[in-house]
Amino acid sequence: MQIGIVAKKIGLSVDAIRFYERNALLPRPPRTRGGFRQYAETDVETLAFIRRVQGLGFKLSEIRGLLNLRGNRLQPCAPVRRRLQEKLSDVQQKLASLHNLERDLRLALRHCNREMRKRSAHCPILRERNPSKPEGAK
Amino acid sequence: MQIGIVAKKIGLSVDAIRFYERNALLPRPPRTRGGFRQYAETDVETLAFIRRVQGLGFKLSEIRGLLNLRGNRLQPCAPVRRRLQEKLSDVQQKLASLHNLERDLRLALRHCNREMRKRSAHCPILRERNPSKPEGAK
């Protein structure tokens, strides 16, 4: 299978696949005499895996770690589990900080509305010194 | 006030302040004969403003827009309000997609746990074709 076919199959760009190869996420495939990459089904699976865990919020560098795990057969579930748990707590932290941000934005909007009702000429967001101490946000 | 003082006052690096100037977030201050920047209180306020709305999740390019609004006095509250609302709905979208991600991660962990209880040698995350269709995530 040549690279364009694989790209279409998986929904990636040709450039992205070559990028993954350069960055050791995908093994170097054999080539035709002319130098064209020739992929097998396992490569397609690897790419599908990459997409899938990328969808779980893993960075490419982390995915590289997972792929190495994937290579050996000795009960690799435990380290994967650990990584999933780490990722879950990352996500939960991000959620918390976004919730804070949401609260601060609502607060700012409320100030804004109050000022508009008063037909005041100065916007509290633009003028005030310290309207709501938005700190918690990431 | 020279740049280091301002930096300390606001909690930014000297480099960051110069960076803001280069990127038209902060006006160019007057200089001493020797070429040192001399800041006034209003510059400190501008920087405080930048920090504040950055804490509300605005990018520097967006903050530049807000700062322009800040210049004119003609009832600028309405456009600010609009931007705040846009930002709020961005945040809400991100929250939704992170919630999806959290759900997918929990699901993946559950699969993982099940497999470990079975003392199975293959990890469902590494092997399965399509364990939980993690799509909704950003």
Next chain:
DNA sequence: GTACACCCTGGAGGATAGTCTAGAGTCAAC
């Protein structure tokens, strides 16, 4: 044997928000 789509490489670029560096100059205090 030629047309056309496809592939190759290496390197640049891009968005974001800065940080870091070298090498030189300045300010204030003593």
Next chain:
DNA sequence: GTTGACTCTAGACTATCCTCCAGGGTGTAC
């Protein structure tokens, strides 16, 4: 007038995940 802390500039670098490009070669169908 010298010391020491501070500042100046331009440009390179960080991390992330690719995309785009030129200039050239390959594969296959007709």
